[in-house]
Amino acid sequence: MFMLCKLVHRSLICTYFTVIGVIPATIGKLQKLEKLFLNENQFTGVLPSSLGDLTQLLELHLDQNSLQGGIPSSFGKLQELLLLDLSHNKLYGSFPKEITELTSLTDYLNLSHNSLIGPLPSEVGRLKNLGTFDVSENDLSGEIPSTFSDCQVLQYLYMQGNHFQGAIPSSLSSLNGITVLDLSRNNLSGSIPESFEGCQNLHLLNLSFNDLDGRIPNAGIFLNASLVSVVGNHNLCGENHELDLQICPNQEFSRPHEPHALKVVIFTTGIVVPLVVVFLCAIRLWKPRSKISLPLLPSEGKYPMPSFAELARATNGFSTANLIGEGSFGCVYRGVVNFEPKEVAIKVFHHHQRGALKIFQAECKILRSIRHRNLLKILNACSSFDHSGHVFLALVTEFIPNGSLDKWLHPRVDGGEVSHKLTLLQRVNIAIDVALALEYLHQYNGTPIVHCDLKPSNILLDKDMVAHVCDFGLAKFLITPPCGDSSPVTSHPIGIKGSIGYVAPEYGMGSKVSTQGDVYSYGILLLEMFTGLRPTDDRFKDGLDLHTFVKMAYPQHVMDILDQALLLDEENGINISSCQSAVSASEEAQNCLLSIIKIGLFCTEALPQQRMNLGDVIKIMHAARETLLRDSPRESPKISQLNNYNASS
Template identity: 40%
Template sequence: MNLGHLPSLEWLNLGYNQLGHNQPPSGLSFLASLVNSTRLEFLGLEANDFSGEIPNCIANLSTTLDQLVLSYNYIYGTIPRGIGFNNLSGVIPACLSNITGLLLLSLESNMFHGRIPASLYFTWEKTLFEGSIPSSFKALRSLEVLDISSNNISGNIPQFLGEFALVQFLNLSHNKLGGEVPKKGLFSNVSAFSVVGNYRLCGGIEALQLPSCPPNILKTKKEEFPWRLIPLVVLLPLATLLACLTFVFCRIKKSKQQNGPVFVFQDTKYPRLSYQDLTLTTLGFSQNNLLGQGGYGSVYKGILESESLQQIVAVKVLNVEAHGANKNFLAECEMLRNIRHRNLIKIITACSSTDITGNDFKALVLEFMKNGSLDKWLHPSPSGQENKKNLSLFQRLNIAIDIALALDYLHHQCPTKIIHCDIKPSNILLDEEFVARLSDFGLSRFFLTSVGHTQTSSIGVRGTVGYIPPEYGMGGKVSAEGDVYSYGILLLEMFSGKTPTGSSILMDHANNLHHYVRKALPHRVMDIVDPRIKVQTEDHNFLEDKSLIRSNILSRMEICLALIFEVGILCSVEMPKERICISFAIKQLHLARDKLLLHGCKQL
């Protein structure tokens, strides 16, 4: 194989072939022919039966290469001064930190050992690392996923990990960590982290059900406290001075504020509420009224009272210190003010004011959704009442159609086309009748079209790992096709019960949820369906037509699921232009629902 005459080559994907079949151990030697491809950014060679060691020539591509995929081959040996995936061994070389162009490095499922290089931060699942978590991790505050599970990492869990506001999931499971589990920040939400398989841990939040920490740990903390007190005593005068200056600054800032809040909506149909009004509405932003929280801020349940009625509302208080918070607040206000649809969350009003300390305060007042988010129904917490929640096949299908209709409205029926940019289960809310509403428009983008010109923006585009379309990661502009991709992943998740970033997907040797489902179609549909859907068929009392036998029900159910999964696959293909439009997805999902209704399986 000679690719040396392609100096302008930027993207080369040869994955999922048999290029290494019946090749000598030096099957990767052809990489030397790419030495002149100085613009190469992506090289995919996964699942090709290559064997042998990675040649040293790979280091010549390190200045331009963004992604190198060698997974699912038979490559062995130590890492050269380049990159590696498979059954590789040895110590991670420090020179990896010099590859400045690298955007993605996956080292999972190898046999690396030694200490984690303090200059790297990637995914180190099942790599046999040892030692403690380095303190240099403090600087990695832009991380969204940190997975160092199934290693030999020991020591205590650093408190600073709880301060990572952007982390979607922290996986520390199956290591040798010990000591007390932190309780603050990220560690206050049991669904945001995992520490299972670390049998020396204690304490933590009640949902972890870990044993209480022994007295010797508490005693150690008490013995260390006097040493910490010394710098506090030394710095006390300075701290007092800073507190006084801060107080004066806040007073000056507050005196410059206008009397009362700045009203975001001038239209009189939106109530004008101040910080004090919302404090009363939520009973002082009580923890008892807290519905959920994340990097964006917190959502509280409240009762909005007027002269004529009482209305239950959800008050979304934004974290004004988060990056881009003000921009996202204004964007969400603008979006919600201009859209009207049964399957989009309704805004009641917005408040931009100051709190009692003079700091900025921004909040959205939205309609209250009694049944919460779809995420809590698909992936209930292992503790508490949530684990009893379950959605039937018919309910899930109705919700899927609701969200598709919402996207069709945003993409094709609005006066100004809108791209949502963050389709995921936690942004889908359910009312008391399980009618779905799409929410959280903070990342949304207007798609302005004038004669002969289209304006779009990819600057600052963010989303959620697992749902972001691949072209966004390569600098592509936001598009309706990007929303369709995210919707396709959501659809596969709803009916398989698998999260797109779940470890069970990788254990099944699938690169992502799309490939996991695609491999099962069309003959193994029932092998991948969410087991909680299949439980519905065990009860025959719900059948409207008593003549229907169980085998017939399963057959109809399988046909319906195959059609739904096929829609999800067609929505989430890699190339944007090959994805189906959302209107076609709606048509196919309606067809699946009609099949259920026709055969009396409405309650499945």
């Protein structure tokens, strides 16, 4: 088994050799061994208790295997051990007290990404020389031991992704050297200790996704929102707007430097009674919003949340070679993660970009709820910090190999001929896919969702050229008006949000979000797909826009404004004469094109009530495709109906 391993200076190195099998009990006979590297292999079975016989061992690396069972109590005999790494295995059972007897541990103790259960023993305070303690991503529970305060050398404490409960021990703030403290994604309650304000060396504090409440301290590290994360604790309040906090209900009566005498006067003059009434009313009115659950679809919690290190490793350190897209709020990389057999896409948000956190939260909230073959499927999400102490937000989604529709409609020509072109039938199929996705969103579970940013770059094409709508950072859940009005709207205007050229004109006049805004964007998308012209093309000025340009050509000159790429493939049923001055098309192709262009014009009417509804769009688009595929040319009844279509009906 160990024939591929190397024995160098009392160190047995088997890393990266993909060794398969169990660790033999005879390994305990190598009693002069000082370093053992069995990490990143495929070892299975239990940890042999004979490992405890390696009493001269300084480093033990068993991480990233498939080891099972509990941690042997014999590990307590490794009194010379400086470093122990058992992370990323399938270990279960409780945290053994014998580990706390390893007072020699100085570098780090890493038991993360296993299935350990139960509480941490109070004896963890014995690890007085330990620099890093990592038990993240397990099933540990109970309260956080206050005895951690005895570990005065401790710099990095990772306890995220467990079931710890109770209050955050204020004694943690007495750790003079603590640099990173991650307690996120637990069940912690109570307030954040004010004593954390005085932690001079604390550069990263992650308390996100717990059940903390009360006022957030307003000094020290809490003044720098890039070093603190409290996302998902909706009962917290405070003055730092960058932390996206609600204002404390009694803020005006609890200024930290208010004279004590004034407080006495307030309480003794009978104001306390109305204060209590106001406070209770505020509590009733300010119900905390639903806690955002990071989307772990489609398995609903099957996979643990990946760490920054895992995603960095999956993308080769977020290398440019893995970069497949970039936008104003983040970059998208391709990579391979351990919880998904296929290649994935990893969207990393720019934490410094204003509004990035809200975009991330919006996408989590929307994408965790929706399932449709024409919507991008999310696999996992990460809310953490990078190695520099900055907030790290990422979504892991399925990888769509053919890229965005924008790249197919407007390919960059680098001196040679464009190798990929969309056929007429492919464009029709994509248009139908997008319409089906929008119809699903607009009818979702009685609470419509409006995308708010539909455009070619937010539509991805898979290996079969099936369209998947993505990027829900601006999406909104809508409320339905009480009576009479069938168009759901938000409760507030949004101004101009979205992309120039695709935004419905009423948004620019302060109108509220509605499903008809998406219909307008869809109409612009249709016109762009079949003319090859962006709505921001240089020719559109002085009152001329894409809608008007197409309307002027409809119906007699529609063939003259088609995307030139459609004219270069005989498969489309469209031909251009040898003199390059006249375009003709088969009856099927012409009927299909006329109906689609007509839909695009109806959907981009200036008044929302005059636009088509998506149900009719889908019916007519299907009829257009049938006409295109029909053997004997004759006009479809559905297309005939389009000529007399009344959008208000």
